[in-house]
Amino acid sequence: MAAGMLMPMVRFAIDPVLKAGAGGDFIPTKQKVDDLTTEPVRVDFQYTQKDAWYESEVTNTAWVYLDEAGEIVALSPVCKHLGCVVDWNTDEANPNKFFCPCHYGLYTKDGMNVAGTPPLGPLDLYDYKVKDGYLHIGQIKPWEA
Numbered sequence: 355m356a357a358g359m360l361m362p363m364v365r366f367a368i369d370p371v372l373k374a375g376a377g378g379d380f381i382p383t384k385q386k387v388d389d390l391t392t393e394p395v396r397v398d399f400q401y402t403q404k405d406a407w408y409e410s411e412v413t414n415t416a417w418v419y420l421d422e423a424g425e426i427v428a429l430s431p432v433c434k435h436l437g438c439v440v441d442w443n444t445d446e447a448n449p450n451k452f453f454c455p456c457h458y459g460l461y462t463k464d465g466m467n468v469a470g471t472p473p474l475g476p477l478d479l480y481d482y483k484v485k486d487g488y489l490h491i492g493q494i495k496p497w498e499a
């Protein structure tokens with residue numbers, strides 16, 4: 355009887371792991387990789403989020419550009435202070451920076467927080483891959499020091 359009671363709880367706890375492709379999926383975007391330049395562009399992507407019995411369509415965003423080596427950089431727009439959304443190059447007093455309007459947070463183009471502004475850490479980076487010439491966005495990956 356105990357096993358009968360425990361199984362649903364165990365199943366619920368590990369269900370996301372059992373789903374096909376869970377955790378490792380890359381989400382396709384409409385961004386052609388050949389169109390990327392060194393100027394960050396906003397790339398939106400959509401996916402279906404399942405929370406228990408509730409399913410919803412979620413739109414998320416990445417700021418994407420090519421670095422000096424020609425490598426793709428895909429940054430999360432979520433400010434590391436209190437979670438507002440940053441924008442590129444919208445603060446006239448601080449050109450060519452990511453700007454968070456909530457408390458005037460600033461980040462350099464590579465996502466590093468500017469000292470003296472509220473954020474205490476860099477913007478997160480997305481994993482990504484290129485498939486058929488289009489950018490696919492993956493999971494947030496930790497910064498490597």
Ligand code: FES
Pocket residue numbers: 433434435436437438454455456457458459472473
């Ligand atoms: S939430 Fe971005 S600076 Fe406070």
